[in-house]
Amino acid sequence: ETGVTQTPRHLVMGMTNKKSLKCEQHLGHNAMYWYKQSAKKPLELMFVYNFKEQTENNSVPSRFSPECPNSSHLFLHLHTLQPEDSALYLCASSQELRDGQPQHFGDGTRLSIL
């Protein structure tokens, strides 16, 4: 049973829609991450939050807007996405934001842009 829960598991949306992905961790961790996983590409780090403050934006287009209201919850707001944004979006958390910390992943949201 994963300590990181992502909803929804699947999402199909048009390019003009607005939707949000949700991530919740029950592990008491302080750092949270958003990753994008596309076919035949390495996992891409998108955003990093530490104690609900954003510490990393890996040159992500502004059509992706993260929100971290507290250390347990992380959202990814989506608007006017492109077909190339279709991918598996994974949320992860770690106890601290420092080297050598294992990351705990949710099962992801499979996003399809029509």
Next chain:
Amino acid sequence: SQQGEEDPQALSIQEGENATMNCSYKTSINNLQWYRQNSGRGLVHLILIRSNEREKHSGRLRVTLDTSKKSSSLLITASRAADTASYFCATGGSSNTGKLIFGQGTTLQVKP
């Protein structure tokens, strides 16, 4: 930039055989992690090996690290059908920020 590169990209073996996956990286590291991803699921942390360690075991997993060659290997002994998954190595590169850089992974199929 990609830090870890796994080899082979795909591996198919029979149940009971051993599976070896390799990972190469580019910059100096403090530690290296291995993760497993079952189809349609998130990644699961398997093992972490520090730069001052050469070998580490966890159940049927054996990980080696050669910092002079900037490479690591993951050995799964006596494989089972349930080991079918993708396996990724990840490093923090030369930073100490907690960010991980993942390789493209090795897809392992264990046939019953």
